[in-house]
Amino acid sequence: MILAILPLITFFIPGIILSASAQNVTVGSNNTSQITFGGGAGDASICKIDPDGKVSPGQPGCYNAPSMCTSSVAMGQSADGFASWKFKGSALYITALLDSESPEFTVTIDGNSTDADGARPGTIPFDCFTLFSTAGLDPNVEHTVNLTIKGPSPNRNMTFQPSTIFSLVNYTYTTSDGTNTTTTSTSSGSSPSPSSSTTGNNSAALEHAQVPGILSAFVLATIALMSMV
Ligand SMILES: *[C@@H]1O[C@H](CO)[C@@H](O)[C@H](O)[C@H]1NC(C)=O
Numbered sequence: 103m104i105l106a107i108l109p110l111i112t113f114f115i116p117g118i119i120l121s122a123s124a125q126n127v128t129v130g131s132n133n134t135s136q137i138t139f140g141g142g143a144g145d146a147s148i149c150k151i152d153p154d155g156k157v158s159p160g161q162p163g164c165y166n167a168p169s170m171c172t173s174s175v176a177m178g179q180s181a182d183g184f185a186s187w188k189f190k191g192s193a194l195y196i197t198a199l200l201d202s203e204s205p206e207f208t209v210t211i212d213g214n215s216t217d218a219d220g221a222r223p224g225t226i227p228f229d230c231f232t233l234f235s236t237a238g239l240d241p242n243v244e245h246t247v248n249l250t251i252k253g254p255s256p257n258r259n260m261t262f263q264p265s266t267i268f269s270l271v272n273y274t275y276t277t278s279d280g281t282n283t284t285t286t287s288t289s290s291g292s293s294p295s296p297s298s299s300t301t302g303n304n305s306a307a308l309e310h311a312q313v314p315g316i317l318s319a320f321v322l323a324t325i326a327l328m329s330m331v
């Protein structure tokens with residue numbers, strides 16, 4: 103009889119070991135089930151490079167990014183180019199193919215617009231850079247993003263005419279997957295559900311939410327022991 107109680111106690115121990123785990127999800131520019139493009143922006147090719155380091159002939163319209171930092175990229179020649187998408191997560195990182203002439207972009211998240219200068223002085227030809235990043239967003243809400251061009255960068259290489267070349271390589275967002283993977287128990291019906299937490303700090307909320315479940319397990323075990331005496 104007493105042996106039958108021991109598994110009940112150990113069963114609850116993993117509940118405090120598990121915690122919320124953040125995860126990064128990256129979506130490539132070619133994933134058109136996730137991203138809507140407009141204003142002429144869309145899938146573009148990166149120039150293949152000969153062994154001698156020169157762009158191979160016969161690749162009209164390719165973009166010269168000899169670092170080969172990405173296999174997929176979306177580019178656009180017009181100031182109207184944009185990409186929009188939705189994501190559910192707490193942080194967002196946008197990667198683009200940029201050079202010394204790249205324009206200033208505007209990143210609008212849920213109607214809140216932030217300018218992100220794409221010019222990377224000294225970079226010729228293109229290479230991959232983080233264009234924009236933000237954190238501290240509500241991880242439980244679906245956010246809407248629009249990446250647009252504001253205009254020529256004030257920090258661009260003034261040797262050239264102003265250009266407004268749109269670019270998106272990929273974006274990464276941070277989810278808090280796994281917050282629901284804690285053990286649920288038949289005997290802890292009074293334990294509050296972790297998913298009812300609306301605070302930003304899921305790991306802390308989770309630990310607190312699990313404590314009553316652990317305590318009630320020991321109470322139940324104690325009651326069971328006493329009733330057997
Ligand atoms: C997600 O990616 C960003 C940018 O590379 C990094 O700073 C962050 O630590 C990553 N987060 C996780 C949970 O891997």
Ligand SMILES: *[C@@H]1O[C@H](CO)[C@@H](O)[C@H](O)[C@H]1NC(C)=O
Binds near residue numbers: 127128129133135
């Ligand atoms: C597009 O992105 C979504 C979300 O990351 C992913 O589930 C899906 O597999 C991707 N599709 C392709 C074809 O890459």
Ligand SMILES: *[C@@H]1O[C@H](CO)[C@@H](O)[C@H](O)[C@H]1NC(C)=O
Binds near residue numbers: 134
């Ligand atoms: C995007 O490109 C990557 C790498 O080339 C490939 O693995 C993936 O299947 C492509 N996704 C789509 C939606 O075409």
Ligand SMILES: *[C@@H]1O[C@H](CO)[C@@H](O)[C@H](O)[C@H]1NC(C)=O
Binds near residue numbers: 130171231271272
């Ligand atoms: C996203 O872009 C970065 C920078 O080029 C690259 O290192 C990374 O492999 C890309 N990730 C995916 C999944 O396409």
Ligand SMILES: *[C@@H]1O[C@H](CO)[C@@H](O)[C@H](O)[C@H]1NC(C)=O
Binds near residue numbers: 214216236
């Ligand atoms: C708008 O975005 C900026 C930059 O990401 C951030 O600092 C600011 O708190 C945001 N404002 C609102 C109202 O969300």
Ligand SMILES: *[C@@H]1O[C@H](CO)[C@@H](O)[C@H](O)[C@H]1NC(C)=O
Binds near residue numbers: 222223225226260261
């Ligand atoms: C501007 O472009 C010229 C011509 O290609 C180049 O020599 C110069 O290094 C560039 N300057 C910057 C800051 O990128």
Ligand SMILES: *[C@@H]1O[C@H](CO)[C@@H](O)[C@H](O)[C@H]1NC(C)=O
Binds near residue numbers: 184186246
């Ligand atoms: C993104 O911006 C473009 C250009 O202003 C606009 O046409 C498009 O409707 C916007 N998309 C979203 C989802 O706001």
Ligand SMILES: *[C@@H]1O[C@H](CO)[C@@H](O)[C@H](O)[C@H]1NC(C)=O
Binds near residue numbers: 280281297
């Ligand atoms: C977590 O629980 C909430 C509410 O029950 C649910 O909407 C969400 O899909 C769950 N997330 C995971 C990763 O299981």
Ligand SMILES: *[C@@H]1O[C@H](CO)[C@@H](O)[C@H](O)[C@H]1NC(C)=O
Binds near residue numbers: 303305306
């Ligand atoms: C979340 O809670 C953990 C554990 O209590 C703490 O170490 C961490 O600083 C908290 N993070 C935030 C953003 O409040």
